[in-house]
Amino acid sequence: MKNNYEIKCLNCGKHLPLNYKYWKCIKCNGPLEVNIQKLNIDKNKLSKRAFNLWRYREAIPLNGKIRVTLGEGGTPLIEKEIEKHKVYFKLEYLNPTGSFKDRGASIAVNRAILLKAKRIVEDSSGNAGTAISAYSSAARIPSKIYVPKNAPKNKKNLIKAFGGYIIETKNRETAAKRAISELGEDDYYIGHSWNPFFIEGIKTTAYEIIEQNNWQPPDKIIIPVGNGTLLIGLFKGFKEMLTLGWINKIPKIIAVQAEGYTPLYEAIYNKKNKKKKSKLADAIKITNPPRLNQMIKAIKETNGEVIAVTDEEIITGLRKLLKIGLLVEPTSATAFSAFLKMKENIDTDEKICIILTGSGMKMINEIIKLTTVKNEK
Numbered sequence: 388m389k390n391n392y393e394i395k396c397l398n399c400g401k402h403l404p405l406n407y408k409y410w411k412c413i414k415c416n417g418p419l420e421v422n423i424q425k426l427n428i429d430k431n432k433l434s435k436r437a438f439n440l441w442r443y444r445e446a447i448p449l450n451g452k453i454r455v456t457l458g459e460g461g462t463p464l465i466e467k468e469i470e471k472h473k474v475y476f477k478l479e480y481l482n483p484t485g486s487f488k489d490r491g492a493s494i495a496v497n498r499a500i501l502l503k504a505k506r507i508v509e510d511s512s513g514n515a516g517t518a519i520s521a522y523s524s525a526a527r528i529p530s531k532i533y534v535p536k537n538a539p540k541n542k543k544n545l546i547k548a549f550g551g552y553i554i555e556t557k558n559r560e561t562a563a564k565r566a567i568s569e570l571g572e573d574d575y576y577i578g579h580s581w582n583p584f585f586i587e588g589i590k591t592t593a594y595e596i597i598e599q600n601n602w603q604p605p606d607k608i609i610i611p612v613g614n615g616t617l618l619i620g621l622f623k624g625f626k627e628m629l630t631l632g633w634i635n636k637i638p639k640i641i642a643v644q645a646e647g648y649t650p651l652y653e654a655i656y657n658k659k660n661k662k663k664k665s666k667l668a669d670a671i672k673i674t675n676p677p678r679l680n681q682m683i684k685a686i687k688e689t690n691g692e693v694i695a696v697t698d699e700e701i702i703t704g705l706r707k708l709l710k711i712g713l714l715v716e717p718t719s720a721t722a723f724s725a726f727l728k729m730k731e732n733i734d735t736d737e738k739i740c741i742i743l744t745g746s747g748m749k750m751i752n753e754i755i756k757l758t759t760v761k762n763e764k
């Protein structure tokens with residue numbers, strides 16, 4: 388397979404060379420997009436392939452070459468009845484390092500291998516850093532990960548355990564700033580909120596949801612949103628399937644943000660939302676996402692919504708998820724908390740899909756503290 392993709396700037400439309408290493412447009416500093424030209428996948432071939440992200444390899448801009456994988460993707464979609472509503476949970480927390488970020492990390496690290504990177508650099512609130520650390524080690528490339536010092540302790544420990552070199556910074560913003568300003572000549576900055584290849588990995592979630600649901604799109608998809616990689620990835624995946632003729636509509640995307648960190652909510656509804664800052668949703672404490680315009684487009688074009696949830700609502704969501712056997716981190720519970728908050732306004736014949744993004748195993752002590760109640764008979 389030869390090169391069949393293009394890299395271009397979303398702001399000014401400039402086309403960039405295929406070996407482009409810089410994380411944003413050289414001309415206008417805008418975010419980049421990768422597109423497969425003449426996307427063509429033979430649907431009949433799919434059932435013969437293993438159920439993981441590489442099942443949709445024609446849609447991934449690596450020309451079919453897989454140099455490192457940990458078996459990412461292929462996560463279960465389970466159906467539950469919740470107060471007369473039919474809810475599908477996509478268990479993204481069952482990915483190799485416990486979060487949906489493994490999909491993006493896999494593609495971005497494969498890209499780093501192609502670019503012959505000597506070292507991989509990333510900034511993260513924890514999950515992306517864990518994923519990048521693991522995939523970099525699997526690819527035998529050293530990694531340096533900038534993480535805010537108040538990130539959950541086990542996430543920081545896991546980054547080290549997987550072999551990444553960790554640098555703790557004052558907060559999430561300084562993690563990103565320092566990662567960029569301290570870049571060395573042979574470093575490859577993944578910067579998952581900028582990296583267009585990362586999004587190409589995330590978009591395979593959309594392909595899986597549709598295939599697992601017998602090629603029928605659900606009516607609504609509810610997801611947590613910080614930097615918006617999941618939102619943008621899903622939207623891109625659905626749009627591609629629309630072009631392929633595999634689906635005839637895109638589900639409404641409902642983005643959930645944590646109170647105090649609601650830039651998308653404020654942009655969509657054009658109002659300030661200065662509420663008490665969430666302490667629990669550590670993975671989506673983002674105030675200035677670089678791809679905000681794309682996030683707005685995904686919500687508007689799918690006729691979607693943005694919902695903000697409080698820490699109290701997150702704890703309720705966490706507890707209820709545990710009662711149905713699902714152990715996720717507080718950030719991931721936001722999507723279910725939003726469903727609980729809005730369920731009166733959802734018809735019971737609507738198909739709802741909730742993406743559970745990150746495992747509770749990394750924060751088990753915090754979760755036990757937050758949710759423990761008396762033994763129930």
Ligand SMILES: [Zn+2]
Pocket residue numbers: 396397398399400401412413414415416417
């Ligand atoms: Zn540009």
